[in-house]
Amino acid sequence: MDIQDLKCFLTVCKYMNFTKAGQKLHFSQQGISKIIKQMESSLGVPLFVRERSKLRLTEYGSYLYPMAKKLCGEYQSMMDSMNSFIAKDNEKLKIAIPRGMTWELIGGQLQNFYNHFDNAQLLITQTDDLGVEKALLNGDADIGFCIAPISPELFTLHKTHRENTHYMISAQNPLSEKSELSIDDMRNEKFIGFGARNKGHDTLKNYCREVGFEPVLYAEVDDMNILYQMVKENRGIGFYVGNPANASLIDGIKLVRDVSANWYWEIILATSRLHALRPIDRAFIKEFHDW
Secondary structure, three states: OHHHHHHHHHHHHOOHHHHHHHHHHOOOOOOOOOHHHHOOOOOOOOOOEEEEOOEEEHHHHHHHHHHHHHHHHHHHHHHHHHHHHHHHHHHHHEEEEEOOOOOOHHHHHHHHHHHHOOEEEEEEEEEOOOHHHHHHOOOOOOOOEEOOOOOOOOOOOOOOOOOOEEEEEOOHHHHHHHHHHHHHHHHOEEEEEEEEOHHHHHEEEEEEEEOOOOOOEEEEEOHHHHHHHHHHOOOEEEEEOOOOOOOOOOOOOEEEEEEOOOOOOEEEEEEEEOOOOHHHHHHHHHHHOOH
């Protein structure tokens, strides 16, 4: 016996007629009769007295009726509540982005997304580079902005965006007067990294080693304001990824583009391969088609 059987029982009680109950539930008279007989067989007692022109409840049917009505009401309330919750949940989009990723990189696309999906609720989490990947794999994020490289076996890569690397240099440092720099110009400089699990640190080390020196990572910080202050005080050189024209100007700091061959940052819009894309996911990804 299941909830549909109980709904059938209540409908028969309402009309006291198998044919009318069948019409209401879009079943044949024989189908309704079969369901009631199966219920009676399962319970081991008759629920209706079948007379030539009508039905009437037995004492067992009368005893079952209020309980069946209450249970069906609670079931419908549960389903209404669940459907409402699912509908709201489908409007939520959990986004993971790496710390230090500037809003200018994605702000325009996010605004366009809101213009077309104004009921959406974006839940944005900032974490370190590897934390973005972990959030996707754990289901804590639906979509992530990952720093390349990432595993195509674990993630679906929807869009790759490339940005040039710029040095953040104190105005006190003579290198700040240059219009462009290469990694070779950094031989005698110290670096300030953002975050302990930042893939850019390995990239920096590889490029420095390619030109014959080991970089000095003076500090790793998790607060951009602290990084800005340390750079401003000429304690080391930081990095900026994005278009300098869109950057918020910070007094005492200059942004100088690196022109080393092939040194750029790739940011990948990705989802876990186990994540089934919902309409809201697809709409968000679509906004980044020309990113």
